[in-house]
Amino acid sequence: MTAATNARPDTFEMVFVHNAFRQQFGAMPGLIRGVADGDRDRASVVVGFFTEMTRSLHHHHEAEDDLMWPLLLQRAPMDSALILRMEEQHERIAELYRCAERSAVTFAERADPVSREQWAANLDELIDALTEHLHDEEVEVLPLVEKVLTVPEWEALGERGRAGIPKDRLLVFLGFLLQANTPEHGRDFLGRMPPPARLAWAVLGRRSFRKEYRRVYGVDPS
Known part of the structure; x- marks a missing residue:
């Protein structure tokens, strides 16, 4: 085998x-x-x-x-x-x-x-x-x-x-995934993603997630 x-x-x-x-x-x-x-x-x-x-x-x-x-x-x-x-x-x-x-x-x-x-x-x-x-x-x-x-x-x-997950919410959901896990596991998770997805998170995702988190929780994500 x-x-x-x-x-x-x-x-x-x-x-x-x-x-x-x-x-x-x-x-x-x-x-x-x-x-x-x-x-x-x-x-x-x-x-x-x-x-x-x-x-x-x-x-x-x-x-x-x-x-x-x-x-x-x-x-x-x-x-x-x-x-x-x-x-x-x-x-x-x-x-x-x-x-x-x-x-x-x-x-x-x-x-x-x-x-x-x-x-x-x-x-x-x-x-x-x-x-x-x-x-x-x-x-x-x-x-x-x-x-x-x-x-x-x-x-x-x-x-x-x-x-x-709706395509226009994928980056926001990624933010909630990363926020709920340790930074080390988050880096591992991102490392498994295709390069275009990692780039989209870096360029657009972080900002979209922070905006959504503030809307829901009233504070910035920790």
């Missing part, structure tokens, strides 16, 4: 993405509770950010549902209970973010204390479920992926996830 045949997936990028989900969803209850009573303009900004994050999470999970779980069930039948648990967690998380989306619509319309606390409470529940799932996936699933999936299969999963 050649070295290419023996190559196994590098799951670094999955953890990199997970860290961004942890950080952004984790910050949302504070953003929600920071909206002043009656400030529907600010409520709309926070709701818009939440909607974009949940859409990104949906595409991330949909790619796993279509491209990862079936292959793992086929190639690692002894771990079927684990894979089925992961699928159930996806279903639970989807239920929770759909519930939170309904609360978000109400809050955008009212920006009042009752709808604020209802939405924040929904987010707290979603964050708990998402945190558990991301941990389980990293600790139990990614080592399995490295054993039984091929590099092209793993790369197809990443390509599918990126395809779910």
Whole structure:
């Protein structure tokens, strides 16, 4: 066998993405509770950010549902209970973010204390479920992926996830990814990108991300 045949997936990028989900969803209850009573303009900004994050999470999970779980069930039948648990967690998380989306619509319309606390409470529940799932996936699933999936299969999963992000938001999302990870891991991540993408980040991306971060958080990114 050649070295290419023996190559196994590098799951670094999955953890990199997970860290961004942890950080952004984790910050949302504070953003929600920071909206002043009656400030529907600010409520709309926070709701818009939440909607974009949940859409990104949906595409991330949909790619796993279509491209990862079936292959793992086929190639690692002894771990079927684990894979089925992961699928159930996806279903639970989807239920929770759909519930939170309904609360978000109400809050955008009212920006009042009752709808604020209802939405924040929904987010707290979603964050708990998402945190558990991301941990389980990293600790139990990614080592399995490295054993039984091929590099092209793993790369197809990443390509599918990126395809779910609108092209005009790719650089902004890259900023949120980099901001949620260590500088060392960020340099590693950028080093794996094609030169044109790195140039686009250097020339346009940093400025676009800082502008978006200030709009959402009211401060410059650290």
